[in-house]
Amino acid sequence: MGLKLGVPSKGRLMEKTFDWFGARGVTLGRAGSDREYAGRVEGIEGVELVLLSAGEIPRELNAGRIHLGVTGTDLVREKLGQWDQRVEELAELGFGHADLIIAVPQLWVDVETLDDLDEAAAAFRRTHGIRLRIATKYHRLVRDYLRSHGVADYQLVDSQGATEGTIKNETAEAVADITSTGETLRANHLKILSDALVLKSQATLFRSRRAELTEAERATLAELLERLDLD
Amino acid sequence: MVNTLPDRARVRSRAALLRAGFEQAGAAVVEAPVLVSAEALLDLYGEDLRARAYTTFDALRGEQMLRPDFTVPVVQMHMEGGAEPARYTYAGEVFRRQEEDEARTNEYLQVGFEIFDGSDPEAADAEVFARLQHAVAPLGLKATTGDIGILMAAVDGLNTTEARKRALRRHLWRPARFKQLLDRFAGRTPQPATRTALLEQADPFAEAGPEIGLRSRAEVEARLEALRADAAADPVPEAEVELIEAILKVRETLPYALERLRDIAVDLAPISGAVERLARRSQALSARGVNVEALEFEATYGRTHMEYYDGFVFGFVVERRPDLPAVASGGRYDALTRELGRAVGKPQGIPAVGGILRPGLMVELEDGLWA
Numbered sequence: 001m002g003l004k005l006g007v008p009s010k011g012r013l014m015e016k017t018f019d020w021f022g023a024r025g026v027t028l029g030r031a032g033s034d035r036e037y038a039g040r041v042e043g044i045e046g047v048e049l050v051l052l053s054a055g056e057i058p059r060e061l062n063a064g065r066i067h068l069g070v071t072g073t074d075l076v077r078e079k080l081g082q083w084d085q086r087v088e089e090l091a092e093l094g095f096g097h098a099d100l101i102i103a104v105p106q107l108w109v110d111v112e113t114l115d116d117l118d119e120a121a122a123a124f125r126r127t128h129g130i131r132l133r134i135a136t137k138y139h140r141l142v143r144d145y146l147r148s149h150g151v152a153d154y155q156l157v158d159s160q161g162a163t164e165g166t167i168k169n170e171t172a173e174a175v176a177d178i179t180s181t182g183e184t185l186r187a188n189h190l191k192i193l194s195d196a197l198v199l200k201s202q203a204t205l206f207r208s209r210r211a212e213l214t215e216a217e218r219a220t221l222a223e224l225l226e227r228l229d230l231d
Numbered sequence: 232m233v234n235t236l237p238d239r240a241r242v243r244s245r246a247a248l249l250r251a252g253f254e255q256a257g258a259a260v261v262e263a264p265v266l267v268s269a270e271a272l273l274d275l276y277g278e279d280l281r282a283r284a285y286t287t288f289d290a291l292r293g294e295q296m297l298r299p300d301f302t303v304p305v306v307q308m309h310m311e312g313g314a315e316p317a318r319y320t321y322a323g324e325v326f327r328r329q330e331e332d333e334a335r336t337n338e339y340l341q342v343g344f345e346i347f348d349g350s351d352p353e354a355a356d357a358e359v360f361a362r363l364q365h366a367v368a369p370l371g372l373k374a375t376t377g378d379i380g381i382l383m384a385a386v387d388g389l390n391t392t393e394a395r396k397r398a399l400r401r402h403l404w405r406p407a408r409f410k411q412l413l414d415r416f417a418g419r420t421p422q423p424a425t426r427t428a429l430l431e432q433a434d435p436f437a438e439a440g441p442e443i444g445l446r447s448r449a450e451v452e453a454r455l456e457a458l459r460a461d462a463a464a465d466p467v468p469e470a471e472v473e474l475i476e477a478i479l480k481v482r483e484t485l486p487y488a489l490e491r492l493r494d495i496a497v498d499l500a501p502i503s504g505a506v507e508r509l510a511r512r513s514q515a516l517s518a519r520g521v522n523v524e525a526l527e528f529e530a531t532y533g534r535t536h537m538e539y540y541d542g543f544v545f546g547f548v549v550e551r552r553p554d555l556p557a558v559a560s561g562g563r564y565d566a567l568t569r570e571l572g573r574a575v576g577k578p579q580g581i582p583a584v585g586g587i588l589r590p591g592l593m594v595e596l597e598d599g600l601w602a
């Protein structure tokens with residue numbers, strides 16, 4: 001066995017994570033070919049690299065099947081209830097920045113704030129007989145946010161991709177999505193509400209509060225955290 | 232903790248006993264499906280319900296919910312063809328999703344008693360309260376009552392535009408938002424800066440993108456018109472806002488609360504009808520043997536968590552354990568019967584009041600589990 005570290009299994013997020021650990025003297029890499037999802041770790045004994053989809057890392061941390069994991073704050077908060085009792089944020093890694101925002105058509109010149117959105121939703125429901133639809137894949141985060149800001153008469157519709165297109169397709173009236181530059185939003189004639197930043201997210205190293213540690217694993221964790229300047 | 236909970240058979244037999252008591256009071260036993268249409272519930276409660284109820288799905292019926300309460304299915308059943316007047320009782324599980332506290336149970340038995348009868352609403356209020364109080368009497372619980380109808384009457388009676396009253400009524404159950412709106416309508420806080428800037432623009436659509444989506448340009452224009460009308464409307468008189476705040480502060484035993492509300496009604500006549508209903512309810516409670524001299528009344532009670540109640544509300548709680556949910560609770564829901572009646576051609580609804588008991592909690596309290 002050993003101390004299990006979960007890292008996104010592909011793309012920029014994986015490479016940046018490898019770079020971040022590498023800069024601190026811990027070399028992470030794939031074991032064999034590019035297609036193989038087994039990892040190797042050099043520079044420290046007793047750490048096992050587990051390559052996973054970023055979306056599954058919160059669940060694995062929560063189940064205690066990995067001790068450490070790198071994933072976005074957005075995914076942890078969306079997927080884990082009482083997330084801060086289940087995982088600990090050890091370090092923000094400084095990449096993978098993304099804001100979860102709410103956007104509406106630029107045509108809606110009367111809607112700039114959440115207040116406006118709430119009032120527009122009430123009028124929309126009176127006119128169309130349905131609650132105003134907001135397309136998102138971040139159901140929990142968006143719902144909690146809208147409830148705490150007193151927005152009513154909306155519904156969340158699930159959208160796992162191409163969310164910005166849902167408005168033109170008339171399957172939603174507004175979107176709640178991750179954006180880094182806002183370019184896609186503008187290209188789709190959408191604008192961001194001025195006071196609706198649901199969450200600022202970035203790649204973060206988490207520790208599972210639920211994973212059990214043997215004496216040896218505990219020592220490895222202490223050594224790793226020291227190496228990463230997180231002790 | 233789990234090992235010390237009373238077994239289900241005991242709770243179930245207690246539930247049967249309680250239901251039998253309501254049958255003796257003339258209630259017909261009704262059943263409700265465990266799976267109910269999610270759409271109807273979500274339209275009533277809003278999207279927040281998803282945080283409190285379990286949703287499931289199939290490709291034919293679409294979204295279904297594990298029933299979070301009996302009230303809605305019982306009202307639906309009644310509106311579809313129940314004789315009037317009617318009284319019902321039921322016992323069964325309800326399901327509540329728990330995302331914040333694992334210790335809270337996500338499935339428990341409810342026993343309910345509901346009266347659909349417009350002949351003497353205050354007497355019906357008093358009967359439901361008294362029967363539930365009798366059922367929990369040995370547990371030494373603290374009862375609190377309230378009346379959402381008084382705040383509603385105060386809002387209806389404000390000297391302001393219908394649009395503003397509608398906005399306040401819509402957020403009656405969200406106290407923070409309600410206060411924010413009231414302060415703005417009274418001119419205590421300024422319009423949001425973005426709104427002022429928007430209304431000053433010569434052509435508000437100068438920066439607007441193409442027309443996309445279901446919400447049309449005409450709807451945007453209609454709201455701009457509404458915003459202009461609101462900006463031109465006189466503020467709600469400060470004296471009236473202070474009277475609403477005075478109502479929200481009322482928290483006394485029932486006789487003193489009634490006296491206080493009558494004082495307020497001298498300056499805010501539109502609440503007189505609602506206050507006199509409270510007076511009649513107080514008499515009806517006395518006639519049922521309830522000691523109203525010691526009964527707590529809070530004007531804001533039920534305002535944050537009992538969304539479909541629009542008149543009398545009440546709850547029985549363990550005073551030294553505010554972390555526990557209410558052992559019994561209920562209230563009047565006339566508007567819900569109108570809302571659900573609309574779908575079946577009975578938009579006039581029927582005055583209705585009811586309440587529920589939690590036999591599981593009752594047995595646990597008797598076992599001394601929460602001492």
